[in-house]
Amino acid sequence: MLKDITLGQYYRAESVIHRLDPRLKLVGSLVFMVSLFLFNNPICYLTAAVFLVIVIALSKIPVKFMLRGMKGIVFLLLITVLYHVLFTTGTVIVEFWIIHITYEGILNALMMFARLFMLIVGSSILTLTTTPTKLTDGLESLFKPLKIFRVPVHEMAMMMSIALRFIPILMEETDRIMKAQIARGADLGSKNIFVRVKGLVPILVPLFVSAFRRAGDLALAMEARCYNGGEGRTKMKVMHLRLRDFISMYILALYLGAIIVLGIFFKGLPAIVCEDMQCGLEFLIAFFKGLKG
């Protein structure tokens, strides 16, 4: 029952994107996200979309699999679109009661939709193509400079990898406890919200107890093997940047440069698009009126 969550999951496949250095993928995702927020311009979104489609194609992740994870955010996207359609000021198309739909509003809504959608798809590519271990290794390596400011980078990375490692175990445990309590007649499917929340107690208490027990066991096991933090600790897999990483870096820089140039060069585009939309609509109305007459 808990198996349908694909956001943040790893998808096993053989592709260039999978093989890239995790540090590069982390930086790349960040660059992509930043690029989405630099300009609010249709041509920038178009460039980003082309870039994203190419990366998805290279990563060999089935589009279906990727979209399955998006179900949870459909609601968020809808609210954003509605908000922008209803509350943007500008040239009015339709007006009744307190609702004004404007050209600017429609354009804004479309752009916001594109931004959010690509933001989530872009970041999901990172987790889909990178195993949790590689991801934490990459994070640890990227944040190493912070050690100067006494930030416990290694410890945080270790905590993160342990947390990720325990997600499937705790899921399984939850499933087992749920089944045991259902077998004892617990009512988990009740429509009454209070009954439902109360029904969680017999599941959460044993779950927490077992999580603490496991944490204690793990701490003992780590100490028994002389774990004492990151000082002087070597890695089993040392990360090296390869040719493909340097090529990707170059492509990434090119992409960011293109976005900036296009954003500055076509600064007036949103206004033009609105005007075009207005012209187009007026033309259509006139055309249909002509047909009727």
Added chain:
Amino acid sequence: MELKTENLTYEYESNSATPTRAVDGVSFVIPGGEFLGIVGHTGSGKTTLVQLLDGLLKPSAGTVYLDGEDINAKNYSRKKMRAGIGIVFQYPEYQLFESTILKDVCFGPKNQGLKDEEAEKVAVEALKRVGIKEEQFELSPFELSGGQRRRVAIAGVLAMQPKILILDEPTAGLDPAGREEMLSLMDELNRDGMTIILISHSMEDVAAHASRIMVLDKGKVFLDGAPAEVFAHVEELENIGLAAPEAYYILEEIRKAGLEIETENTVTVEDAVSKIKKSLC
């Protein structure tokens, strides 16, 4: 109460390209009052089968009948079924959650709709049955030892007064004395008319207590019959990674060493002792 399955099948991940059949076309009848042992190697489908019997999983194909009624039928009352079948999962001590032992055991009966006093009455009875003393009733479950906690968890199921009790590896992780206690509790319950279904990978446990043994392999029923019948197929059992009870092997060794002794139908240590005595006289 009679439990019956027909062509029961369960596939994991039925939407992926290669589904794994955990339970594959299993049909059997368990008449009321039987002590059935289900044995199988890890991954043979024991636990999945149990969950199908209690309606916790929906079969991919096939049916489970409780007293002739399909438990997965739309209008079938789950409450009625849960009152009939009690299930004790592996390591049940980890399902305790209440502040006191007594309250935890009351959880099941209360869910069945009993009033507080009635629930307490059946809970006290169940706790006494598993050997928990009255002065411990108000303790927190976490103050008990692992073995005692397990008995409390079993009491929590017994308090629901099931006609059929399914136990998944109830002796796992217990010391020999705890094992013996647990198994004799099952014998006692069975004597009182409760159907017991004991899942185990320990041949010894099952051999000494069950009146019928079902061996599972790769989701299918491999052997089904009285203990002596099942253990007559020693070679087949060894082929699927199981073994006959140790007593049998000891007698085989004695026979190979030159003593004339009958080794067939050796299930328990008592069997072995009486056979050795017989051949020595």
